[in-house]
Amino acid sequence: GAGVSQSPRYKVAKRGQDVALRCDPISGHVSLFWYQQALGQGPEFLTYFQNEAQLDKSGLPSDRFFAERPEGSVSTLKIQRTQQEDSAVYLCASSLATNEQFFGPGTRLTVL
């Protein structure tokens, strides 16, 4: 049984570049979450989808961050004009409702 997958697993970007991070949730999971995890910290909420609807984007740190889930399955987190402070692990999680979340392995983003 496939779990949540994320790609790429590692991404190095030069400051100012745009990046796109992909999340494939568990099939049938309605809810999808994106988190940012800095070194030594807990996951910090970015945004939440229920099917294709983005119900909460209050955690997105700036308008450089954009997320979409157009068909209610795969989701993409896009960061424009990356900055060094964007360096972190980006975690995606999915769930059937909004209780038990299944996390993907994350994408480690390093901005040089």
Next chain:
Amino acid sequence: QQPVQSPQAVILREGEDAVINCSSSKALYSVHWYRQKHGEAPVFLMILLKGGEQKGHEKISASFNEKKQQSSLYLTASQLSYSGTYFCGTGASGGSYIPTFGRGTSLIVHP
């Protein structure tokens, strides 16, 4: 607002018990507990939704004191596999299941 976890780190010998606490300054609707091993994704342990509710997962159990806005995770007779960082996530009153995670408690179990 981020919940506060204590202690920050625990070092145990196999077979010993540990308690990890999580407290919030806000009224809580839900408390989530996850364990994350180094370089891996967080793994769900349990969620508590009612005040006073206790749940268990093998020798790991948790309580939720809604009045005190606190939760505690109890690890009994710890095993080497329990090593990792434990995060509590709190959902604010109003029905939010979206957890705000604490900074984590690092647990190391030695043979």
